Amino acid sequence: MGHAVGREFRAGGLEVLTCLSGRSPRTCRMAELVGFKAVPSLEGIVEQSDLILSILVPEAAVALAQEVAGALERTGCRPVFADCNAVSPATTKRIGSIISEAGGRYLDASIIGPPPGQGQPPRFYVSGSHAQAMAQLDGRGIAVRWIGNEVGRASAIKMCYAGLTKGTLALHAAVLTSAEALGLSAELREELAYSQGQKLKAMEQVRRVPAKAFRWIAEMEEIARTFGSVGVTPDIHSGAAEVFRMVAESDLGGERTDTLDRDRSLPQTVSKLAGSLKPKP
Numbered sequence: 001m002g003h004a005v006g007r008e009f010r011a012g013g014l015e016v017l018t019c020l021s022g023r024s025p026r027t028c029r030m031a032e033l034v035g036f037k038a039v040p041s042l043e044g045i046v047e048q049s050d051l052i053l054s055i056l057v058p059e060a061a062v063a064l065a066q067e068v069a070g071a072l073e074r075t076g077c078r079p080v081f082a083d084c085n086a087v088s089p090a091t092t093k094r095i096g097s098i099i100s101e102a103g104g105r106y107l108d109a110s111i112i113g114p115p116p117g118q119g120q121p122p123r124f125y126v127s128g129s130h131a132q133a134m135a136q137l138d139g140r141g142i143a144v145r146w147i148g149n150e151v152g153r154a155s156a157i158k159m160c161y162a163g164l165t166k167g168t169l170a171l172h173a174a175v176l177t178s179a180e181a182l183g184l185s186a187e188l189r190e191e192l193a194y195s196q197g198q199k200l201k202a203m204e205q206v207r208r209v210p211a212k213a214f215r216w217i218a219e220m221e222e223i224a225r226t227f228g229s230v231g232v233t234p235d236i237h238s239g240a241a242e243v244f245r246m247v248a249e250s251d252l253g254g255e256r257t258d259t260l261d262r263d264r265s266l267p268q269t270v271s272k273l274a275g276s277l278k279p280k281p
Helices: 001-011 027-035 040-050 058-075 089-101 131-137 151-182 185-193 196-209 215-231 234-250 265-277
Strands: 051-054 082-083 104-112 123-127 143-146
Touching: 001 082, 040 196, 051 058, 051 131, 058 082, 058 196, 058 215, 082 089, 082 131, 089 104, 089 151, 089 215, 104 131, 104 151, 104 215, 104 265, 123 131, 123 151, 131 265, 151 185, 151 196, 151 234, 151 265, 185 265, 196 215, 196 234, 196 265, 215 234
Parallel strands: 051 082, 082 104, 123 143
Antiparallel strands: 104 123
16 A cells, blocks of 8 residues: 555655665665665654654554654754554554654555555545645545544544455354365355355455455454444454454465465455364363
8 A cells, every 4th residue: 555655656656765674675776666766764854854644553543643753853843743553542642642742743644445456546535733734645546535633533534444344254264264164165155156246245255364464453353442432332343353363364365455365265264264274171
């Protein structure tokens, strides 16, 4: 998502900076391919940027904010910092406090939809008093949608949306893997084809889960916290986190988007997942 969004910004005439210290060779290669300007330190990022977008795995969001806060304090610069990650309202408010206490300006954001170039542009929901800072990016490969002045609202809509979409994927993976382990895959598919054809078609997406399961564990945990905070059971998405952990720890868990076996069928995927199970006595 990050490199695809940055690619669109570059195509629209904006300068895109990144700090690649400690990043993987793959990340460095992708940044170079789309024309990012590499800056050696976060101090350089905060000194040269008007707007900083944090787009990464949710479990790393707080740590990055703390690093950026340190750079803000050392430089005295005050760019707008937008956390665009799949985190709960409570987590985004914590990140907001970290940035604000360091003298920065904070923007709550979340992303819904695939990376630019794959159909409709991703929607960047934004909230908070500095949300206007994202307005200039609207139409540059993304659609910016303001959702209020309260920090947490942008993150909350992502939690609800992903609670449905990725939560459903977790349920599909759990059902199909369990049926395979019970020796009932063929029978279940036959019944689904007869009575739930659309659901069976949707289950084809399970083939792509191994490449992203590792990223979705923490996201499900953030959704569980969000739901629990308003009195809805967190257990559904705590369970979804465990399903994605199961996939991430399976024989297929080492796949990534660029190494995913796209020719592998759904039955083959499910067979691999079931073969990696460790049944409890």
